[in-house]
Amino acid sequence: MAEESEAEEKAEEAKPPHPHHHPSREEIRKQIEREKEEIEKRLENVEHVLVVMSGKGGVGKTTVTVNLALCLAEDADVGVLDLDIHGPNVPEQLGVDRPPQASPAGLFPVKGYRDVKVVSIGTMLEDRNLPVLWRGPRKSGFIREVLVKTQWGDLDYLIVDMPPGTGDEIMTGLEMLPERARNVLLVTSPESMAHSDVVKAGEAVKRMDGNLLGVVSNMHGIICPECDSLIEYFTEDHSEELAERLGVEVLARIPLDPEAKLRSEEEGKPMVLAAPDSRAAEAFQELAERVKEEL
């Protein structure tokens, strides 16, 4: 078979697809390769990318994302990309109530507290109170589109908040990011440690050529609102065991801090802003320092 010249191939790619045309596997592969190149270009001026994930929901991924972003933003330019289609709550926590601005040049993030640039799928949906009933391919397509279109500009850190599990969003998110950007923080909580979900998420990251930076143990003990002491409520520290199994370290232990959480609810701001002197805020600062060392 005669080899297709490069020019012919390009002309073929430039043709608009017929409306009833179903792309072949090869066409999809090429499309994805093109998108990956575009995403790499988009992230050219982003120094470090950090992906926050976990095998489970409710362990504190979003809490870690927003508080860490704010700590880093004290002396750096930071962006947050919220890829949780079903439960996006990054924007309200960072004080953003508008979707990114769309123009022919792309999607432009909106700035929240401490000038953190935010892009959240949640703000792009028509009615934020309606559930999103999308199956895998549609979710993956949307995530790819947002990654291709977002103009982050110059950033020191971009933090990606992932939905729970190891499903489509995570696979697509990690796969589409350039390899240098696949740095992952695994958030866990004492309860979920008994399960193998977090280990599974860690193994998934390794298989996708990700770089596991370390484990964050959230809700690690409770801070007594009366005397500010740390109350341990689990006899064993499973986070060490988990980190060892994955060949990384526990980068920070964040206590469950009811008082800081209360102040955060009252002020409608993350704990490091609403309760900067709390034990939880202190732990987030330590995490930010460790992250800077590890990246």
Ligand SMILES: Nc1ncnc2c1ncn2[C@@H]1O[C@H](COP(=O)(O)OP(=O)(O)O)[C@@H](O)[C@H]1O
């Ligand atoms: N260290 C903490 N101290 C107090 N409350 C916390 C802490 N971490 C998380 N929470 C609360 O737990 C709930 C779940 O956390 P969230 O970050 O939304 O989890 P995820 O993103 O993993 O689903 C939220 O209400 C959050 O405010």
Ligand SMILES: [Mg+2]
């Ligand atoms: Mg979340």
